[in-house]
Amino acid sequence: MEDIVEIRGLEKSYRDVSVLKHINCAIGANKIYGFLGRNGAGKTTLMKMLCGQLLPTQGELKVFGEKPYENRRVLSQICFIKESQKYPDVFKVKDVLDISESIFPNWDKEYAYSLIEEFQLPLKRRVKALSRGMTSSVGIVIGLASRAPLTIFDEPYLGLDAVARSVFYDRLIEDYSEYPRTIVLSTHLIDEVSKILEHVILIEQGEILWDEDAEKLRGKAFKIIGDKAVVEAFASGKEVIDRETLGGMASLTISDGLSKEERQKAETVGIQIEPLSLQQFVVQLTQYKRNKGGVSS
Numbered sequence: 667m668e669d670i671v672e673i674r675g676l677e678k679s680y681r682d683v684s685v686l687k688h689i690n691c692a693i694g695a696n697k698i699y700g701f702l703g704r705n706g707a708g709k710t711t712l713m714k715m716l717c718g719q720l721l722p723t724q725g726e727l728k729v730f731g732e733k734p735y736e737n738r739r740v741l742s743q744i745c746f747i748k749e750s751q752k753y754p755d756v757f758k759v760k761d762v763l764d765i766s767e768s769i770f771p772n773w774d775k776e777y778a779y780s781l782i783e784e785f786q787l788p789l790k791r792r793v794k795a796l797s798r799g800m801t802s803s804v805g806i807v808i809g810l811a812s813r814a815p816l817t818i819f820d821e822p823y824l825g826l827d828a829v830a831r832s833v834f835y836d837r838l839i840e841d842y843s844e845y846p847r848t849i850v851l852s853t854h855l856i857d858e859v860s861k862i863l864e865h866v867i868l869i870e871q872g873e874i875l876w877d878e879d880a881e882k883l884r885g886k887a888f889k890i891i892g893d894k895a896v897v898e899a900f901a902s903g904k905e906v907i908d909r910e911t912l913g914g915m916a917s918l919t920i921s922d923g924l925s926k927e928e929r930q931k932a933e934t935v936g937i938q939i940e941p942l943s944l945q946q947f948v949v950q951l952t953q954y955k956r957n958k959g960g961v962s963s
């Protein structure tokens with residue numbers, strides 16, 4: 667698979683505050699990425715750098731083979747939808763659509779108007795008079811109808827109700843299947859998006875903790891539950907990222923997978939194996955790395 671973003675040794679600091687620390691990663695073409703991580707982890711900073719809105723302090727970042735900063739050729743292929751996007755006071759919803767049409771080469775007007783209807787947005791109303799959720803919907807319409815080869819949604823649904831969020835996920839998957847492109851989605855609603863993410867980049871305190879295909883995660887992280895002594899013995903030598911005990915029972919999360927033989931052995935010694943949700947995994951791995959000192963505090 668071709669990479670559309672290459673990042674090597676990327677650092678971002680503000681005075682003496684290090685916000686991104688030696689980031690190395692790549693983003694492939696035609697895939698849905700999740701940028702996950704706690705508040706202040708550095709997700710927005712990284713996204714802004716992809717869009718040329720911020721310069722790295724050090725390191726290299728290439729998008730579609732070139733540096734994005736003030737690079738029209740690169741920027742015309744990117745749509746960045748950020749939380750609480752501001753528009754000029756006089757702009758009506760229709761004006762935002764018209765401007766978007768002139769900015770994005772792949773803009774689909776008909777699709778944009780069908781989304782406007784679906785999200786029940788009033789075309790003639792000023793954006794500043796819209797509710798918070800409606801303003802988020804405008805961003806979602808722009809992001810989807812732009813069909814930009816790199817579309818970035820940074821927490822796009824502030825104030826959006828559950829129905830509208832569900833419409834967003836459905837339309838995203840449908841449109842992406844018909845018009846493949848790279849989507850980067852940053853969110854704290856991990857369980858909601860876990861089904862649509864194909865690749866997860868987990869960031870914590872400016873470092874990448876996990877950069878893997880979602881499928882790999884599903885095959886690697888499990889809970890093993892049973893008698894405490896039996897479970898502990900079984901997990902010896904494996905990477906245990908979480909441990910809960912209750913009386914004589916224990917539930918351990920392992921993150922390095924289970925072979926066929928190990929699964930058979932677990933069954934014979936009465937250990938129950940359960941999959942882990944993406945959200946549970948993110949929470950547990952983040953805490954584990956922090957306690958282990960993998961993330962600088």
Ligand SMILES: Nc1ncnc2c1ncn2[C@@H]1O[C@H](COP(=O)(O)OP(=O)(O)OP(=O)(O)O)[C@@H](O)[C@H]1O
Binds near residue numbers: 709
């Ligand atoms: N202009 C700035 N000056 C100083 N520090 C900054 C600046 N911009 C961002 N930061 C700091 O960089 C860190 C990362 O911020 P960033 O917005 O990238 O986090 P995030 O992962 O997107 O968080 P959230 O999930 O809360 O949106 C934070 O500690 C933030 O305070």
